[in-house]
Structure formats: structure tokens, C-alpha cells
Amino acid sequence: MQPELRLGRVPQAALRTSALEAFVAAVARNSDAVAQDPNVLDIAAAVFEAFASRRSSGGLSRQDLLDACAGVCDERSFDSRFELFKKLKLLIPGVAKAHEDRYLFNPYGAAGILVFDRVSSTGGVDELLALLDRTRLAISRGTATAEQVSAALTWARGMLVVAADYLLMLVRTRSLEMMIAERHQHQHPSLMTDVKAVTELVRLKYTEMDPLAYTVILEAQRYLDARTQFVDRILEEGARAEDFGVLHHEQYLAVARDGSAELLSKALERFVFDPVDLPLSTATIALEVDQLRPPAPKAPQPPRPDNARTRDDPFRALVEREDRRVSIASDEAEVLLGAESMVDISDEMSARGWPGAARLLVSMVRATGPGRPFALEFGDSLRVDPTGQVTYLSPVRLKRTPHAAVETVDE
Template identity: 30%
Template sequence: MSGTQLSWDDAEDEVALLAPTERMTNWRAFLAPLAANREVVVKDPEMVKLAADVVAVFAEHAALSGLTRAQLRELLGPSGRGWPEAVVESRLGLLIDMSFLEPYVLKAHQDRYVMRPAGLAGAIAAERLSLHGGVDELIGLLDRTRDLLRREDPDPDEALKALRTCRHGLMVFALDLQRQVATATPAELVLTQRRHDHTDFDGQVIQLNELVTRAFSGRMVLEDAAAALLEAAQIYRQELLAAVRKVLEQGGSSLNLDVLSSGEYLHLARTAGLNRLGHFGELLIADAPLPWWDGQAVVDTAASYTPARAEKGRPVPPTPRPGTPSDPFSALEDADVVERKRRRILMDDLIDDSEGADVTATLEERGWPGAARLLVDILDCHADPALPYWVDIAVPVRVDSTASVTYLHQVTVRQDLPTGEGENAG
């Protein structure tokens, strides 16, 4: 149902149209006894309004011989009632096929049409279904039954059938209310209660019982039917009260102000006492005004909640062990002197007081990884400018799968003699 509520100036409640989906469902149910397939109802409920405009056009503009299709297109189109031309053409074709509009003269190729009264009844029924969902039909049924019983000599068979039909209608609405109480939300129940609020089923059923007693006193079948109708009205009334209780309980606990319309709230404000109005005020929640904060206050507050961090100082130097030099670089220099001395002794052993020596066999004898460590020491001596040694590694590779060092180059170590020493030695 539309969520539109009354403005504060409205004195009485208005009944809004049902939601489009609910209108479509009601119309499908309404046409189900006559339907040939499921898609008999239009998919857009707004299209149904065009039928009401057709009724208005015929009432205001029709001549004695009806209206032509061109006149209908003009009166309903953009320059008339505002419908798009394509929609008017499509709907007129359907209304003619469905005998809502029929030719003025039942001859072929007639272009003047009049409206069938049954179509008017359908348009009025569709409007009633849009407002109250079928409740008005039950009211009309009760009215017709009351008129039947008021006759001077009512037919007992017709009266019994009408009483049972009224009971069936009340039970259908009572069962529908029972389902909605179990499954619907408070807002949906409020809309349902408003659709039923204009009914006086209890009073009408009581009148029917009095009429049955007056017209058919002593006929147990009719009196039982009237009593069953009264029982159905009581069941209907109980379910309607259950819907109201659920609305009050859940709507009040959730502080849902959509439970009542704006007009009802206005009426309550004008007529209720302070005690009742104060009761509603106790359940309302109001937000306190926000405190004023300037930028500096925000910075100061954030700083006051920032955890203090301990400043990290330089680590305490370790206590030197006895005999350890105070300067670490001097220890590195001493270690370098010792390492250079070790390498000089190694190279002197390899050369054995000669100018050079082939150490390939020595590498092969030491195996792996001893050969790798010896080769690294030899290369370090070659790269150290403070040591008078150099290395010559031949390009060809010796491959011996049975040796401990499978791949091996010929490595020659030589000693650089001071300038002129070689000539004197020669």
C-alpha cells in the first residue's frame, strides 16, 4: 500500500490505493473464475485507469451514435487525457476485442462504438478492489441479503443461500486476518485495519438475525444459518482485534511512529489529556545537542590520550675483556698482519726457496675441499699487493673421473724478485 500519510491539516483519514502488486493480485483473483490462462491481467496496474478514462470520455463527449475510434484516440491521447498514442491504440484494440466497447451497429467495418454496461461494472469493481481489497463486496452482499429478508414474503431457499454466502465471505476475511496477524508486519496490519475500519459487520449481522427471526421464526435451518453467520462475525471481530493488539504491542515497543497516520496523531494531540500524551513522551528518545569543540581542543584531547613513549638511548658498550685492545680497528689490523704472515709462510713452503713451483699435484693430493681452501689462499696472495707472489692458471682443463678433484687446471706459483735480483741470480 502507498506509504503516503495525511498532512497535518487533514481532519479525516483518507484511504490510499493498495500497492501495485497487491492490486494485481486482487484483480487476478477477481478474474480467476473467468480466466482462460494465467496472463489474463495486465502487468501494469496503471493501465486499468485507462478504462475509467474511457467511461468518463463516453459520459462527457459521446453523441447519440457513439464515438469513432479516431475520436477516442484524440480524447484519450496526449492532447486529451494524456495517454501515449501507442498505449491508447493497444488498449482500445483490447477493449474492443473483449466487448468492453462494441460497435454501435452490429455490422462489419463499423468504426463507431458505445460502451457495454457490463464494462462499466467491471471498471467500478476494479476501483473498489483498488481501495478496500474486496471488503466492499461483502458489505454489498450483506445489504442485498438484508433487502431480501425485508420483503413481505421472502423466499426461504434464497434467504438460506444468501445467509450461507455471507457466512462464507466473513470466514474468508477472518482467515485472511488470522494469517496476517501471524506473518505481517505492524505497518501492514495498520493498513489492513484501515481497510476494514469502515465496516460494521457486527451491526449488520445482528440486523440479519433479527430479520430471520421475524420472517422465519421456528424454521431451525434458517435460524441455525443466522446463528452460524453471527459466529463467523465474532471470529472475524476477534481476528481484527488481534491485529490491533499486535500493532499496539510491537509498534509501541519499537517506537514506530508509522503506526498512526498524521491525522490520527493530530487528533490525539487535540483531544488526549496530559497523562496520555506524557505516556508517549516517556518512550521517546531524543538526542542531546552535540558539545562544541574547536580544533585546538581536539588536538589537546587527542594528545592527552596518546600513550607516552620511553625514549631509547644508546646501548651501553660491552665491558672489554682483559687483553682486548680498546680500538676495534687496531684488532682488525693485527689480525690482518697475522693472516698475511700465515699466507707468506704457506707460499714459501710451496715455492721452497725457488722462484716458482707447480702446485697442481699438491692441489690434487689435498682433495676436495682442501684443494679449494689452498687455491683461495694462493689467489689471496696474488691479489695482495703487499705480498710478492703471483699465480698462473693454465687454460686447458685436466679431467680425471677417478681423481678426488675431477676438474683441475695447471696452477703455477711464482715469487717476484726485487729489480736486478734476477739478473744477479742468473
């Protein structure tokens, strides 16, 4: 067997920097607006954590922030970012006194860190999914205007066109290393489901936008076709190079669990095994055959009488109805979870209004319980929406649990 050839990897730091540069280009003052060292985002996150981990309305000192960044950067790098943070008002004076070394963190900066971290790690398709989700909720609640829905659909269609063109360019002109580095930014199994959910609402409530909604579906299909070409090239070149790093380990594990024997055997076609050598005698084989002989059949029990009481058993009917309800509830829980291990269903409950929210909660309670692979978690906070049908609601999270054996009821 030939030695495995490992492909080089494009540093993830360079990919993050490139993503940040493109993200701020629309508001940048010049071409070097983004620092080339992606570690600067970690410094900002460490400064934010210093404020988030303690309550100090009077602010924190420079030394407090330096200590918080000790594991991220040296003092020289910290001073450079510290001065920049003050100039850009990420850090603002904690008291209105001259020469007072106390600072507070600007909440707009906290939002910026979240956005930059998400964009640099997951790419622009995640933002498209967020746009579709916001649009769906707004239409369901009746708070979206026709102009807002039209603008959202137009923007979604444009993002899909750009994303598909970019993937096809990677397939035609970029190295396998670059494609592997960007593969995690194009893993969105629910994309077409989310697109169809929004377009179906648009067709029901804004019939004049049906042609626009149809073009969004067409561009989503084009993007998925481009993603298929993208993955096919990675797998094809990775197989030629015998590089097992082209897929995530979860994907290999899924194939090992669900793949057929014929498919799994191909991985061992070039391996050489010693021949099977089992020293068996005739007496040993006869003894094993005797032990495997099935026992004599037991006498059949007399059939139960076929009377009206057994045919119309109310308890059995009750159990069967509950089993059907649990099965329907479990299917709905699977749809809500998708590929995730935990989801917050609070927004879905709010979107269904009343009594839809109550029906969804009852269904999810029915899907949980001993021996079932789902559980519910309820938060302590309270969400209030005076304009919605569900005026107040505590957070509800649905999660998967290890599947346990289901207890059965004896007949």
C-alpha cells in the first residue's frame, strides 16, 4: 500500500482576516482598515470578558484590562489596541473627570464583536439564514410591510447568486487546500427548507410577489448545485491523494454506522490479511451443532376467546391513541431539531400565536419523558410582547437525550 499523502492546509487565520476585510469594506476608510493579525479580535473579546465578568458601574482601569489580556497578548500589543479602543470609543471614560483612568465598554462594540466573530467563522450564508428567519417571523406576526418583504427577498436572491458564483469559482480555479479551508462555511442542510418556508408564506399573503419568490427558490437550487460540485471536487481529489482529512470525523463516523457492507469493504480492498486458520475436528463440529439445535416447541396455548369484551377493549384503545399521539409529537420534535442537538422553540411558539403555542408545548411535553430521546428545559427569564398574541413567555429549549429502552405494558 502506498504511503498516505497529506495535503497542505491554508491557515485558518488568513481566511478569517480575508473574511473580516471583505465584511468592513463597505464602511472602511482605506484599504488597511483591518488589522492583518486576526489575534486583535481575541484581544477585544478578552477586554469585553473583563467587563462582563464583574459589575462595575465606575469602570475598570488600564491595569485591570491588561491583566485580563495576559493570556492573549503581551503588554506592547495591548497598549497598541488600548489606545485604538479609546480613540474609536470602544472604551469610554467611566467618570467625567480629567486624567481619570477608569473606562466602560461601549455596548455597540459588544455587538460588533459578535458579528465579526460569526462572519469570520461561519461565512455569509449564515447571515442569509438569519435574514430568512427574521422575514418569516415578521410575516407570521403580521408586522412586515410589503416593501420590507420585497426588499428581503431581493437581498436573499442576490446573496444566493453571489454565493453560487463564488463556489463555482473555487471549483474551477482554486487549490484543494483553499477549498478545504472554506468547506465549513457552506454546510447548511436546512437552507432549502428555510427558503421554502418563507416563499410559501409570501405566496399566501403577498400573491403579487410570487414571481420574486420563485426566483429565490431557483437561485437556492443553483447554489445547492454549486455546493454539490464543490464537495465532489474535494472528495475526488482527496481520494486520489489518500487524504482522510477532507471530511470531518463526524461524517466518517456516520458512514461507518449507516453505510452498507459493500461500501465499507471498499476501504479495505488494498489491505492484505492472513488466511483464516481455525483448527476444527469432526467431534468439535458435531458438539457445536448439538448445542445450536433449537429446543422442542412448546405446546401452543389455547386461543383467547373472541368475545365482545376483547374486541372492544377500552384500555387497549386508550393506549393505542396515546401511542399515536406520542409518535406524532416525536416526529414534530425531530423536525424542530433538524441536525441540532438543542434548539430554542420560544420564537416558534410566539410565531404560532394562541392557542398554537399551547398546542406546540403540549406536543413537546408528550414527546419527552422516560425512555424517549427528547427533553425540555425551561428558562427563568420572562419575555414580554404586548403586541403579540402570546404576550409573555419563558424560554423553552428542546434537546436530544440518549435513547433509553421504552417500558412496555403487559397485555
